[in-house]
Each structure stands twice: as structure tokens, then as C-alpha cells.
Amino acid sequence: MNFGLYLPLLAGLAFCNHCRRPADGQADALALPAAIAMGLATAIMLLLGGGLLTLADSARPGLPLPLVASVLQAASALLLAGTLQRLAAGTAAALGLHWPLLLLNSLLAGLPLYFLPSASSAAASLCAALLSAALFTLLLAQFATLPHRLQRCALPARLQGRPALLLCALIIALALHGLGARLS
Amino acid sequence: MSRPSILPAHTDPGSQPLLTTPLPAQLRLWLQGASCCVEVGQRVLKHQLLAEADSEFGVAVHAPTSGHIRAIGPLPQALPDAPLLDGLQLQPDGLDEALSLPAESNWPALSALALAMRLQDMGVMGQHGPLLPLAWAAKASPLALLIINAVENEPFLQADSMLLCEQAAAVAEAMAMLGRILQPARLVLAIQQEQGAAINALRSLAADQCWQLEVIQAPYPAGDEAQLLRALARPEESGNSLCLPVAGVHAAGRAILHGEPCISRIVTVSTALKQSHNMRALLGSPVADLLTCAGLSSQQHALVHGGGLRGFALPDATIGIHQHSHCLLVRPRQPALTAQPCIRCGDCASICPSQLQPQELYWHCSRQELAQAQHWRLADCSQCGLCSAVCPSQLPLLDSFRLASQQLLLAEQQQCAADAARQRHRFRQFRLERDKQEKAQRLAERAAQQAAKLAQQAAEPTSHAEPTATAADKQAAIAAAMARAAERQQQRPAVAPSVNSSEREAAIAANRQAAIEAAMARAAARKAAQEAAKAAAADAPAMAKDEDQNKPGLNQQQQALIQAAMHRANAQKAAASSSPASLDQDKKALIAAAMARAAARKAAGDETEQDK
Amino acid sequence: MTLVLRLLLLLLAIWLLGKVLRSSAQKLRPATSTLPPLAERIDAILPQTQCGQCGHAGCLPYAQALARGEDSINRCPPGGEDGIRKLAALLHTDYLPFAADAPPQKPKAVALIDEATCIGCTLCIQACPVDAILGSAKQMHTVLADECTGCELCLAPCPVDCISMRPATSQPADWRWGYPVIAIKAVKPGSSS
Numbered sequence: 005m006n007f008g009l010y011l012p013l014l015a016g017l018a019f020c021n022h023c024r025r026p027a028d029g030q031a032d033a034l035a036l037p038a039a040i041a042m043g044l045a046t047a048i049m050l051l052l053g054g055g056l057l058t059l060a061d062s063a064r065p066g067l068p069l070p071l072v073a074s075v076l077q078a079a080s081a082l083l084l085a086g087t088l089q090r091l092a093a094g095t096a097a098a099l100g101l102h103w104p105l106l107l108l109n110s111l112l113a114g115l116p117l118y119f120l121p122s123a124s125s126a127a128a129s130l131c132a133a134l135l136s137a138a139l140f141t142l143l144l145a146q147f148a149t150l151p152h153r154l155q156r157c158a159l160p161a162r163l164q165g166r167p168a169l170l171l172c173a174l175i176i177a178l179a180l181h182g183l184g185a186r187l188s
Numbered sequence: 189m190s191r192p193s194i195l196p197a198h199t200d201p202g203s204q205p206l207l208t209t210p211l212p213a214q215l216r217l218w219l220q221g222a223s224c225c226v227e228v229g230q231r232v233l234k235h236q237l238l239a240e241a242d243s244e245f246g247v248a249v250h251a252p253t254s255g256h257i258r259a260i261g262p263l264p265q266a267l268p269d270a271p272l273l274d275g276l277q278l279q280p281d282g283l284d285e286a287l288s289l290p291a292e293s294n295w296p297a298l299s300a301l302a303l304a305m306r307l308q309d310m311g312v313m314g315q316h317g318p319l320l321p322l323a324w325a326a327k328a329s330p331l332a333l334l335i336i337n338a339v340e341n342e343p344f345l346q347a348d349s350m351l352l353c354e355q356a357a358a359v360a361e362a363m364a365m366l367g368r369i370l371q372p373a374r375l376v377l378a379i380q381q382e383q384g385a386a387i388n389a390l391r392s393l394a395a396d397q398c399w400q401l402e403v404i405q406a407p408y409p410a411g412d413e414a415q416l417l418r419a420l421a422r423p424e425e426s427g428n429s430l431c432l433p434v435a436g437v438h439a440a441g442r443a444i445l446h447g448e449p450c451i452s453r454i455v456t457v458s459t460a461l462k463q464s465h466n467m468r469a470l471l472g473s474p475v476a477d478l479l480t481c482a483g484l485s486s487q488q489h490a491l492v493h494g495g496g497l498r499g500f501a502l503p504d505a506t507i508g509i510h511q512h513s514h515c516l517l518v519r520p521r522q523p524a525l526t527a528q529p530c531i532r533c534g535d536c537a538s539i540c541p542s543q544l545q546p547q548e549l550y551w552h553c554s555r556q557e558l559a560q561a562q563h564w565r566l567a568d569c570s571q572c573g574l575c576s577a578v579c580p581s582q583l584p585l586l587d588s589f590r591l592a593s594q595q596l597l598l599a600e601q602q603q604c605a606a607d608a609a610r611q612r613h614r615f616r617q618f619r620l621e622r623d624k625q626e627k628a629q630r631l632a633e634r635a636a637q638q639a640a641k642l643a644q645q646a647a648e649p650t651s652h653a654e655p656t657a658t659a660a661d662k663q664a665a666i667a668a669a670m671a672r673a674a675e676r677q678q679q680r681p682a683v684a685p686s687v688n689s690s691e692r693e694a695a696i697a698a699n700r701q702a703a704i705e706a707a708m709a710r711a712a713a714r715k716a717a718q719e720a721a722k723a724a725a726a727d728a729p730a731m732a733k734d735e736d737q738n739k740p741g742l743n744q745q746q747q748a749l750i751q752a753a754m755h756r757a758n759a760q761k762a763a764a765s766s767s768p769a770s771l772d773q774d775k776k777a778l779i780a781a782a783m784a785r786a787a788a789r790k791a792a793g794d795e796t797e798q799d800k
Numbered sequence: 801m802t803l804v805l806r807l808l809l810l811l812l813a814i815w816l817l818g819k820v821l822r823s824s825a826q827k828l829r830p831a832t833s834t835l836p837p838l839a840e841r842i843d844a845i846l847p848q849t850q851c852g853q854c855g856h857a858g859c860l861p862y863a864q865a866l867a868r869g870e871d872s873i874n875r876c877p878p879g880g881e882d883g884i885r886k887l888a889a890l891l892h893t894d895y896l897p898f899a900a901d902a903p904p905q906k907p908k909a910v911a912l913i914d915e916a917t918c919i920g921c922t923l924c925i926q927a928c929p930v931d932a933i934l935g936s937a938k939q940m941h942t943v944l945a946d947e948c949t950g951c952e953l954c955l956a957p958c959p960v961d962c963i964s965m966r967p968a969t970s971q972p973a974d975w976r977w978g979y980p981v982i983a984i985k986a987v988k989p990g991s992s993s
Contacts (some may be wrong), residue, residue, distance in 0.1 A: 037824040044817040051810045058803060095825040126802040134809065156551060158529055606848035609949045612930040613850050613858060 005119040007184030012177035014136060017112050018143035019173040023166075025100055035148035038099040042109070043141025045084060045101055049110040050117065050133040052080040057118070058126065073118050074111065081110035113140060121188065143176070206354055206454070207467035209481045211253060215278040215472035216263055216508035221246020221317070224276060230257050234286040235449055238276060241308050245317035248309050250449035252470035255280040266493050266507045275508075278472065291447035296368055301325045303369050303444070310443035311450045312436055313511040315413070319436040333421050333429035334372035336363055336437050338379045338386065339404060341411035342495025347454045347514045348434050350466040352379075352386035355438055360393045362441020366432075367398045374425070375399040377434070378416055408497075409541045409572040435514070456515045457482040469509055475516060476505035484518050492517035497573030498586070528581035536575035536585060542568045546575040550585050553592040558599070561592050569593070669712060839867040845886045847878045850929035851951035853903050858929065866891065874898050877905045878950075909965040910948040911955070915940050917962035924954035924963060 021042060025031055031038075056076045060067065085103035088096040113136060122128050147169070154168050163171070222239035226232055232251040239249040258279045262272030292298070298306065304325035308318040338348050352359060367375045377394075379387055381403055394401045402420055404410050410419070413431040421429050439450040451471055457478055458464035465482040475491060491502040495515050509516075536546035544565055552560040569589050576586040835841065842863035849859070854875035856862040865871040866887070873887040874896040881897075888895045898905075913924075913933075920938040932948045935941030943963075955963050 034824055034827065037820055037827070041817060041820045041824070044813050044820060047813045048810060048817065051806055051813065055803065055806050055810065058806075092821050092825065095821045095828065098828055099821070099824055130802055130806055130809075156530070602847070605949075606846075608947070609848040609850065609930050610843070610859070612932070612947060613848065616929065616931050 005116045006121060006188035008181055008188055009184070010116045010120065010136070011139070011180035011184040013116065014113060014140050015143055015173060015177040015180050017109060018140060018147055019169070021100075021105065021109070021144060022147035022169070024105060034099060036145060039144035039148040040141060041099045041101060042105075043137060043144055045088075045106060046109050046113055046140050047134070047137035049077065049080045049084055049106065050114050050137055051130075052083070053077040053110065053114050054117075054129060054133055056080065069118060070115075073115055077110045077114040078107060081107045109140075113137075146176070147173075204465060206350055207465055207481055209467050209469045209473055209477055211280050211282060211284070212470070212473045212477040213279070214258070214474065215252055215255075215280065215470060216275055216474065216506070217249050217252075217278065217472040218263065218265065218273050218275040218508075218510060219249060220273060222249050224260055224274075226257050226276070228257050228260055231255070231281075232257060232278070234284055235289055235451065236287050237309075237449075238278075241318075244322050246308075247313050247318050248311045248449070249276075250311050250451055251278060252451040252472060253278075253280045254283050254285040264503070264507060266502060266510060266513065289447040289449065292444050295365065295444050298369055298444075300328055300370055307440055307443060310439075312439045312443055313450070314432060314436045319432060319440055320430075324430070329428055331370050331372040331428060331430060332374065332425040334366065334370060334375045335416055335420055335429065335431040336366075336375070336377045336399070336434050337411060337413070337416055337431050338377055338383070338434040339411035339416065340380065340383070342497055342499075342515060343408060344458045344464065344496050344517065345456050345515050346458075346464060346466050347456045349383045349386040350456075351435060351438055351454050352383070353389050356386075356389040356393055358441055359434060359438050360390070360397065360399075361445060362437050363399050364397065365441055365444055366437065370430075372430075376402050376420055378402050378404055378420060380410060381405045407541075408574065409570055412570050412572070414570060415541070450511070453509070453511060453513070455509060455513055457484070457518065458515065459484070459518045471510060472508040474506050474508055475502060478509065478516060479505065479518065482518075488521065489518045490521045492519060497577055498571065525582040527583050530581055530583060533580060535578040535580065539574045539578050541572060541574065542570055544569060546585050546589075550583060550588055553588040556595075558592060558596055562596065566592055566596065672712060837867070839864045841890060842866050842887065845879070845883060845890060846876060847883065847949075849878045849949040849951045851878060851949070851953060853877050872896060874902070877903050880905055906950075907967055909950045909967050910945045911943045911950070911952070911963050912945075912966045913941050913943055914962040914964070915942070917960050919960055919962075921959055923957040923959065927953045927957045929953060 025035070025038065053073070053076050056079070057073060060072055060076065082103065085101070085106045088101055089103075114133075117129065117132055117136065120132060122132060150169060150172055151165075154164075154172075157168075159168055217238065219239045221241060221243045223242040224239045226236075226238050231254070232238065233254045234251055236251045237248060238251050238257075241248050255278050258277040260276045261274065263275035263277075265273045292306065300320070301322070304318060304320035304322050307320055308322065312319045314320070338352055340346065340348055363375065363377065375398055377390065377399055379390070379401065387401070387403060390401055404416075404419060406415065406419060409415055416431055417426055417429060435453060439453075442448045443450060452468050453471065454466055455469050455478060456464055456466050467478060467481055469478055469481075475493075479485065479489075479491075491505060492499040493502045493513060493516060494500060496517055499515070499517060530547050530550070532547060534547075537544070540546055542565075549561055549564045549566055549569070552558075552564060553566070558566075566589065571586060571590055571593075573586045576584065579585060839860070840863070843860050846859040846863055852858065854862045854871070856865060856871075862871065862875065866873065873891065873893065874884050876883055876887075877898070879887075884898075885895055887893075911933075918935075918940050920935060920940060922935065922937055922941070924941060925933045925935060929951060930947055930949055932944045933941050933954065934944065950965065952965060955961075955965070
């Protein structure tokens with residue numbers, strides 16, 4: 005795994021997240037807060053998963069890393085989903101913080117972090133987790149505001165709506181791939 | 189694109205002399221908010237009153253020169269897509285015979301309201317309507333800051349600078365007059381740095397005067413009232429300050445100190461080649477005459493009325509100039525530019541003096557999303573036109589903002605009207621309900637009375653005391669109604685003097701007030717009549733029953749009915765005679781005036797309809 | 801050391817998420833207790849002509865029917881399509897175009913009584929829902945143009961047909977505000993160069 009694959013993966017994940025949003029007037033008004041909330045939730049899950057992994061590693065060294073990491077990431081996602089369900093169920097649902105989506109984000113954004121070549125030291129892995137969460141938030145916000153901006157372009161009718169968005173996601177993924185390839 | 193590169197540098201008018209246009213062959217004057225008081229074919233003298241203001245926002249119109257009135261009727265306005273507006277055509281006879289109007293000899297004794305009305309009579313116009321708004325003058329609140337705005341309100345313009353250079357002493361006199369009457373705590377003449385010649389002309393006069401000269405360095409939209417207030421007013425003054433254009437102030441000085449009504453103004457005729465002429469032109473002179481005077485022909489050029497940024501194209505050159513025609517731009521005819529899609533260059537946002545995002549605003553305005561446009565602060569747009577000027581795609585930004593803000597205003601007015609209608613409808617429902625209850629109550633009372641009467645009759649066969657008692661009651665009711673009417677009549681003259689003093693200012697209110705009062709008087713009379721009739725009807729059966737004993741059945745009933753009818757007729761007559769009496773002379777006159785005005789407005793409406 | 805830092809960052813992220821949730825919760829439920837009842841909010845949108853073209857006795861009964869969900873939102877021709885959009889946004893329903901048999905939309909008009917023909921029967925006064933007609937028996941009646949909503953309810957009762965509707969905006973006097981620097985009507989794109 006390297007950044008050249010990981011960063012486009014984030015772009016695809018953000019696109020998936022955007023496609024799962026309902027398309028009504030209220031969702032439009034909450035698009036930006038929803039993107040920020042999902043980004044923060046991802047950050048929490050990454051930090052929690054990483055922390056738990058460090059603890060597990062120090063308690064019982066020698067466990068297979070892929071298994072432990074996926075179990076811990078899933079556990080942190082479900083923990084967060086449960087807490088949200090208990091404390092702010094209505095708002096969380098309106099902002100799109102459903103447990104399948106949280107689980108997906110946690111696994112897809114979290115697992116590759118442990119196999120990046122730069123994740124050798126604890127500080128570096130923390131830094132990578134934070135940066136990836138920040139990038140993910142930015143991408144979500146980007147997709148939240150894209151439909152409005154695309155409306156103003158004189159696009160051909162065939163490209164209106166989802167296809168245009170998919171093209172944008174591809175362009176972003178390509179650009180991120182270039183960036184990631186240079187980083188790794 | 190930086191600001192100086194698109195705005196032409198202000199050129200000093202010093203090099204060019206002030207021209208005077210020759211007498212045009214025909215003058216076209218509009219009658220907006222004014223009612224005509226001359227007839228077709230009549231000969232009028234210079235300075236003669238042609239139309240007097242009929243609303244708070246209108247100003248009087250005076251003859252710019254002597255001549256004959258050729259026509260009174262709808263004329264095209266100097267506005268894009270505006271409907272025809274009533275106006276009059278004056279054919280000058282070349283003699284220029286003037287009516288000598290007396291100057292106000294004791295002008296220092298004038299109050300603010302009297303001054304405002306005098307200026308309205310003299311046809312001195314400010315930014316909107318009369319120079320001093322009548323509603324403001326009537327409030328007579330102390331004025332903290334009075335700004336005389338001599339900043340040119342568009343690039344290319346020199347009209348105000350020219351006026352200051354030529355008539356500096358007259359302007360200073362007029363300002364002293366305004367300062368004396370309005371008593372502002374601070375009187376400031378605002379002028380822009382570039383107007384060097386005008387500053388020089390004023391600087392010598394500014395010493396030991398009651399006003400200060402403020403030189404402003406801000407770029408273009410500095411001439412707007414809001415910008416000037418922001419630049420000059422201290423925080424505590426910004427609430428009660430007034431901003432007057434210098435041309436209006438000069439005209440006010442001429443009107444009050446010399447008795448000359450406002451019949452001309454200075455117009456800048458400018459071409460794209462940076463040669464401009466300033467000329468004093470009579471109001472109503474056709475645009476073509478001004479162009480000829482400047483040595484240009486109207487055939488080959490496109491005309492823009494107003495400045496280069498906020499102006500609009502004039503359809504033809506026969507339109508007469510009015511008090512706001514400070515500038516005529518003459519440009520070579522070009523094929524119309526077509527708007528291209530926005531390329532998001534951001535030039536409009538960087539040049540906007542109000543720090544708005546014109547491209548966002550334009551998007552929402554063009555899609556009629558007024559709520560979103562308000563969210564993007566459409567209300568803060570000063571409509572300076574800079575964004576349209578810099579737009580590389582030639583988008584009609586200014587026009588769409590103008591349209592959208594008018595739509596917003598319209599929506600607001602509609603909301604107000606709907607609220608008023610809701611209130612009236614609710615009150616009507618309440619009134620109907622109340623009337624129904626009162627009627628039911630009355631019926632119940634009457635039934636009870638009749639029952640009592642029947643019981644009494646059963647007890648003692650004949651009694652005349654009862655009918656006379658009800659008759660007395662009825663008399664008392666009529667007398668009370670008359671007394672009420674008389675009281676109202678007396679109240680009316682008590683109000684009248686104050687109405688007289690601010691007559692025209694209260695004209696619109698009075699018009700309706702009179703109608704309502706008349707209706708109230710009529711309603712009171714009708715109520716009295718009803719009461720009387722009911723009382724008559726109530727005691728008629730009783731009387732019939734009284735006579736029941738000694739007369740045959742059918743005959744008696746008929747007689748009773750006739751008697752009741754006579755009672756009712758008498759009562760009605762009394763009411764009818766009292767209702768005209770309740771309208772005193774003054775009220776009648778007001779109603780007649782209101783009706784005349786309504787008829788005139790109707791006629792105007794018909795005419796415009798026919799034109800359409 | 802990094803564990804402590806990680807813990808701190810975790811707490812910070814949780815706190816931020818809490819703030820975002822709280823602020824969007826406020827946006828979702830804008831203090832429903834302070835809002836007036838739904839019927840009144842609908843009534844505030846309706847144009848208050850009280851014309852009865854919706855089949856109800858006035859704007860408020862229509863608003864109440866809408867609030868109870870007993871009528872559709874496309875019954876108000878004076879409100880226009882704009883009014884339907886506002887109602888749809890308030891009631892969280894879809895936009896509904898006017899029915900094919902709906903009364904046509906007309907520009908705003910005010911009633912005008914022909915003073916020569918009026919016989920003073922007071923029938924129109926009783927019909928006017930906003931008390932915009934003045935007069936009494938056997939006296940000429942007149943319409944207060946400022947108060948008239950253009951509901952046309954006075955046309956039918958008039959026995960001599962002396963009431964006509966006049967467009968409300970054709971008078972030059974209505975062009976007063978903004979005179980004359982600001983154009984009143986739509987400026988065609990490109991006309992101001």
C-alpha cells in the first residue's frame with residue numbers, strides 16, 4: 005500500500021458518501037454540516053482505532069496485524085455509532101451518520117493506514133491519521149458544494165447530475181494519485 | 189483590473205466655457221406629481237406657474253420661457269421601457285417675457301416646513317421629489333448634519349464642478365440661507381479631490397462662514413448619499429442627517445433669495461473622446477438641441493442619459509431634459525454586445541465598493557431566487573454599475589440587480605397590503621358578529637317589552653302613557669344623534685387650521701380622511717333613522733291596539749300602518765336634513781377636490797390604457 | 801507521549817463533533833414552541849384577497865383546511881405560482897401546478913364604480929370582504945382603491961352592472977418611487993451599455 009493508492013481511495017470513499025445522501029431541501033441546507041460531521045467522525049474513529057491498536061500491541065504482542073486492525077477499526081466504528089444513537093439519534097440520522105456508512109469509512113480509511121510505508125513510528129502514524137481525516141473532510145465538503153456549482157455550468161444535458169459528479173470524482177482521484185505517487 | 193484604468197480621470201471644466209443653449213423650438217415638460225393649471229393654446233410668460241404639486245412627492249412646474257401651450261397629453265419619458273407620462277408642450281415665442289416674481293423678503297422667519305413647501309412651489313427638486321422632503325420637514329426634528337453634495341456622482345461628469353466654478357458666491361449664499369433656516373449643528377460641503385477648480389473657487393469663500401469644505405479622496409461611488417454619510421457623519425450624527433445635491437441647493441438659493449423658480453440646469457454633454465461641453469439648458473429642451481449646441485448630430489450617435497455607469501440609452505432625441513439630466517453621453521453606435529456566460533474571473537467582486545459577490549448575486553437574481561439574493565446582501569448593493577462595467581462577459585449585472593431590488597420592494601408592498609386586508613377582513617367579521625348580537629339583543633328586548641305591554645293591556649284596557657313615553661324616547665334618540673353630529677361639526681373647524689397650514693403635505697391623508705368622516709356622518713344619520721323607524725314600528729302596534737276597542741278591524745289596521753309609515757317618513761326626513769348639515773363647507777370642498785382628483789386620475793388611467 | 805497526544809486529539813475531535821451536532825440540531829428544529837400555529841403561518845403567505853376562488857369563505861378558512869390537510873395547495877389563483885411554491889416549502893410537499901379547470905390568474909386590479917350609473921343599493925357594500933366600498937342607501941358609492949383587493953365579489957351583486965375592474969398598475973402615479981433615476985420596470989439586458 006502506498007499514498008498513490010490510498011489518496012484516490014479517499015476520493016472514491018467521499019464520492020460514495022455523497023451518493024448516499026438523500027436529495028431533498030433539508031439535506032441541501034445541511035450538506036456542509038453533514039460533511040464536517042462525517043469528517044470529524046472519521047477522525048475520531050481513526051484516532052480511536054490507532055490508540056486501541058497500540059494498547060493491544062503492548063498488551064499482547066505477536067497477534068496478526070490485519071486481523072487485529074480490522075477488528076479494532078470495526079469496534080471503534082460501532083462504538084461511535086452506538087454512542088451517537090444513544091445521545092443524538094435524530095440529529096445524527098439527519099446528518100447521515102448511519103452505522104453502515106461509519107463502518108465502511110472506518111475500515112476503508114483506517115486499515116490502509118497501518119500498511120503505509122511511512123507508518124513506522126507512532127508519531128508518524130498519528131500524523132498520517134490526522135492528515136487523512138482532514139483530507140477526507142475537505143473532499144466531503146467539496147462534493148457537498150459541487151452539485152450547486154455544476155448547475156451553473158452550461159453542461160450538455162447528458163452530463164447533468166450524477167455523471168458530471170462522477171467525472172469530477174475521477175479528476176480528483178487522478179490528481180490525488182499524482183500527489184500520492186510523488187509523496188511515496 | 190485596477191480601478192483607475194477603467195475610470196477616466198476627472199477633467200477640470202476650467203478649460204471649457206459654460207455654454208448656453210439657444211432657445212429651442214419646443215419644450216417638453218413632464219407633469220409628474222403635479223396637476224396642470226393652464227390650458228391648451230394659452231399664452232404663458234416666463235416663470236409662470238404651469239402645474240402645481242398635487243402630492244407629497246411632486247414639485248411645481250414653471251414655464252422656462254414665454255410662449256404658447258401647444259398640447260397637454262402623454263409624452264414618452266426619459267426612462268427605459270417606461271409608459272407615457274402626462275406632460276405639456278410649450279412653443280416658445282422668442283420674446284422671453286418674464287413674470288416678475290417677488291423674492292421672499294423675510295426669509296429668515298420661514299420655518300423648515302414653510303421653506304420645504306416654498307421650494308416645492310418653486311419647482312426645486314432633490315434626489316427624490318422636492319429638495320426638502322415634506323414628511324421630514326413636518327417632523328421638524330433637530331438636524332445634526334447637513335451635507336451639501338457637490339461630489340460628481342459619475343465619472344465624466346462636470347455639471348456640479350461647473351456650477352461651483354461659475355456660481356460659487358450664489359452657492360455660498362444659498363448654503364448660508366439653508367444653514368440659517370434649518371439650523372444644522374454642522375453644515376458641510378462635500379467635494380472630491382479631483383474637482384480642483386471648484387475647490388479653489390470655494391476656498392476663498394469658505395473662510396469665516398457657517399459651513400466647512402470637506403475634500404473627499406474616495407473613488408467613484410463617493411457621491412452616493414450612503415457613502416457620503418459613512419465618510420462624513422460621526423456615529424452620533426448618522427441618525428438625523430440630510431444630504432442635498434448642490435444643484436438643488438443653488439436653485440433653492442435662487443428661489444428663496446431672488447424669487448426665481450427653477451427652470452434650467454447645467455448639463456454635461458460628453459463624448460467618448462473625452463471632450464465635453466457644459467451647458468445651461470432650459471428644462472424641457474429636447475436632447476437634440478443640446479447635441480447641436482455641442483456640435484454633434486443625433487443621427488450618427490447613440491445617446492446615454494445619465495452617466496456612463498448608471499445611465500440608460502435614450503430611444504430618441506426629442507425627449508426633453510428634466511431636473512435629473514445631469515449628463516448626456518454621446519457614443520458612436522455599436523452593435524449590441526451579447527451577454528456571455530460568467531467565467532468567474534472575480535473582477536466584479538474585487539471592484540464592488542460594498543464588498544458583495546456580484547456573480548453569486550447575479551446567479552440568484554437571474555433565477556428569481558429573491559430570498560437567496562437577499563441572503564447575499566442584495567439590499568447593500570448601491571447600484572453603482574461598476575460590476576457591469578468591468579464584466580468581461582458583458583453580463584447585465586446592474587440591470588438584474590435593479591430589477592431584483594424592485595421586485596423585492598414590490599413583494600414588501602404586497603405583503604403590507606395583504607396584512608392590511610387581513611386586518612380589515614377580520615374587523616369586518618368582528619363587526620358583523622357584533623351587529624348580529626346587538627340585533628338579537630334588541631329583538632329580545634322588544635319581545636319582552638311587548639309581552640309586558642300585553643300583560644299591562646290585560647290589566648288596564650286603555651293607557652296613553654306608554655306610547656308617549658316611547659315617542660319621547662325616540663325624540664331623545666334623534667336629539668342625541670343631532671347633538672353628536674353637531675359636536676363632530678364643531679370638532680372639524682378646530683382641526684382645520686392645522687390642516688390648512690400643512691395642507692398639501694396632508695393632502696393624501698385628508699382626501700381619505702374626509703371620505704371616511706363623511707361616511708361616518710352618513711352612517712350616524714342612517715343609524716338615527718333606523719332607530720327612529722324601529723321605535724315607530726314598535727309603538728305602532730301598541731297604538732293600533734289602543735284604538736282596537738272602538739273601531740272596526742280592517743280599517744284600524746290600515747290606519748295603524750299608515751301612521752307607522754308617516755312616522756318613519758318623518759324620521760327619515762329629519763335624518764336626511766341632518767346629514768347634509770353635518771357636512772360643513774370645508775369638508776364639502778375637500779370631497780369635491782377628492783372627486784375631481786379621482787376623475788382626473790381615472791381619465792389619465794383611461795388615456796394610458798388607450799395608448800397601450 | 802504520543803498516546804497522550806492521541807487522547808487529547810480524540811477529545812478535541814469529540815468536542816467538535818458535539819458542537820456540530822448541537823448547531824445542526826438547532827437548525828433542524830428552530831424552536832417550534834415560539835412559532836405561531838400552522839394555520840396562521842399559511843394565512844400569512846396567502847394574498848388575503850378574500851376572493852373565495854379556492855372554494856372557501858376566505859383566506860383563513862382555506863389556510864385552516866390546508867393545515868388540516870384537507871385541501872390541495874394549488875387552489876389560490878391570486879397567489880400565483882410563487883404562492884404555491886411558498887406553500888409547498890412551508891408544508892414540505894411537492895410543487896403542484898394549477899389544475900386545468902382552475903380560474904385563470906389575472907393581474908392585480910381594483911374595482912371602479914361608475915358614479916353616473918350607481919343607484920345606491922348598498923349590495924356591493926355588503927359583498928365587500930374588506931370594507932373597501934363607502935356609501936349609504938340611495939347615495940353614490942365609491943371604492944377606496946388603496947384598500948381594494950381586487951376580489952371581484954362586488955361585481956355579481958350589482959343590479960345595474962356599474963362596477964368594473966381596472967388594472968391597478970397602469971396609473972403613472974404608481975411610478976412615483978424611485979423617480980426618475982431608478983428605472984421602475986424590467987430593463988432589457990443590454991439596453992444600458
